[in-house]
Amino acid sequence: MALLEVNDLHVRFNTDDGVVHAVRGVSFEVEQGKTLGIVGESGSGKSVATQTITGLTRGARIEGTAMFEGIDLLAATPEELRSVRGVKIGMIFQDPLTSLHPAYKVGWQIEEMIRAHQDEGRKKARARAVELLSLVGIPNAKTRVDDYPHQFSGGMRQRVMIAMAMALNPALLIADEPTTALDVTVQAQVLDVMRKVQEEFGTAIVLITHDLGVIAEMADDVIVMYAGRVMEKAPRRDLFYANHHPYTEGLLASLPQRNSSGGRLLPIKGSPPSMINPPQGCPFAPRCPYVFNRCVEETPALVPVFRREDHLSACFLSGHQAEREQGKEQMRVALLEEAQLESARLESAKLEGIA
Numbered sequence: 631m632a633l634l635e636v637n638d639l640h641v642r643f644n645t646d647d648g649v650v651h652a653v654r655g656v657s658f659e660v661e662q663g664k665t666l667g668i669v670g671e672s673g674s675g676k677s678v679a680t681q682t683i684t685g686l687t688r689g690a691r692i693e694g695t696a697m698f699e700g701i702d703l704l705a706a707t708p709e710e711l712r713s714v715r716g717v718k719i720g721m722i723f724q725d726p727l728t729s730l731h732p733a734y735k736v737g738w739q740i741e742e743m744i745r746a747h748q749d750e751g752r753k754k755a756r757a758r759a760v761e762l763l764s765l766v767g768i769p770n771a772k773t774r775v776d777d778y779p780h781q782f783s784g785g786m787r788q789r790v791m792i793a794m795a796m797a798l799n800p801a802l803l804i805a806d807e808p809t810t811a812l813d814v815t816v817q818a819q820v821l822d823v824m825r826k827v828q829e830e831f832g833t834a835i836v837l838i839t840h841d842l843g844v845i846a847e848m849a850d851d852v853i854v855m856y857a858g859r860v861m862e863k864a865p866r867r868d869l870f871y872a873n874h875h876p877y878t879e880g881l882l883a884s885l886p887q888r889n890s891s892g893g894r895l896l897p898i899k900g901s902p903p904s905m906i907n908p909p910q911g912c913p914f915a916p917r918c919p920y921v922f923n924r925c926v927e928e929t930p931a932l933v934p935v936f937r938r939e940d941h942l943s944a945c946f947l948s949g950h951q952a953e954r955e956q957g958k959e960q961m962r963v964a965l966l967e968e969a970q971l972e973s974a975r976l977e978s979a980k981l982e983g984i985a
């Protein structure tokens with residue numbers, strides 16, 4: 631059985647502009663000791679989905695279930711949630727200063743965390759804090775344990791945060807863009823630390839990122855989110871080498887090393903739809919090079935590709951390469967016609983101007 635099993639999660643916010651339907655029927659599982667990567671453009675619902683599971687979204691309407699060690703986290707009492715959040719589920723965010731108190735020494739903060747939940751004396755808790763800090767690669771952990779958060783560099787602070795998240799040996803670690811603010815070298819070091827911690831404790835990780843490079847480094851399985859939905863779910867290898875969703879294809883085409891034209895990025899044209907009254911049909915339709923009539927009338931379900939339960943895609947053309955090419959041709963013809971109409975319109979406007 632999976633460690634975490636999220637089923638048909640919906641999250642809606644009431645705003646002055648209308649109801650924001652941020653997460654629209656998301657399901658996924660996280661296996662013990664494995665890493666699930668969640669990737670997608672900004673606003674796709676990655677953070678809202680995971681924060682909802684840990685009870686961190688306020689003022690939202692929530693539907694669905696999130697089973698973790700026999701408890702449905704979405705129906706849990708505040709006490710039950712407190713016994714899980716930070717204890718059995720550790721969390722790391724992009725900015726460590728949101729979790730570390732600036733006025734207290736980092737070692738003291740880790741010790742307090744341990745002592746609040748385990749019957750440990752101060753001496754033992756301090757020894758554990760030093761042990762955790764050296765595990766995450768803080769040099770001279772014995773002395774640095776008495777430093778304040780601002781005395782650490784960004785990468786080192788992120789390591790401290792990992793140490794703190796691991797203090798109670800959680801079964802699951804949720805890391806939301808843990809390396810986004812760091813430069814590439816430091817990013818690689820922090821990812822190494824996460825891997826080491828996972829090996830040492832057998833922790834499962836949910837890793838949220840907009841960076842497919844990070845996914846390639848870390849994830850066992852991946853879900854690709856777009857407009858509050860899962861577009862594709864696949865083992866990492868399939869995602870990179872045998873993907874089926876046009877959105878995944880678009881994300882991969884924007885990776886520099888994948889691009890044959892000298893490293894130039896090919897970003898996906900257009901932007902994601904508004905989450906207030908999102909349109910019917912496939913949410914990717916306005917940007918999809920393969921779009922055809924059915925896509926704007928009907929929403930494709932997330933279904934197994936070639937009957938493989940571990941590889942799902944929400945596109946009518948998944949597994950139908952020939953039709954996909956046909957769809958692309960239709961799009962090309964439509965764009966050509968549109969361009970011809972536009973140039974005819976401009977031509978007649980010019981003529982009228984002259985007349």
Ligand SMILES: Nc1ncnc2c1ncn2[C@@H]1O[C@H](COP(=O)(O)OP(=O)(O)OP(=O)(O)O)[C@@H](O)[C@H]1O
Nearest residue numbers: 643645650652671672673674675676677678679905
């Ligand atoms: N408290 C809130 N009230 C209203 N709308 C919200 C709230 N929190 C998030 N949203 C909206 O929900 C959608 C999903 O947001 P979310 O933060 O999950 O995106 P994300 O995929 O994590 O993006 P990013 O990569 O930028 O972190 C966005 O449209 C966002 O504006």
Ligand code: SF4
Nearest residue numbers: 912915918925945946
């Ligand atoms: S369902 Fe249609 S619009 Fe959506 S991704 Fe597939 S081909 Fe593109």
Ligand SMILES: [Mg+2]
Nearest residue numbers: 676677678806
């Ligand atoms: Mg986010």
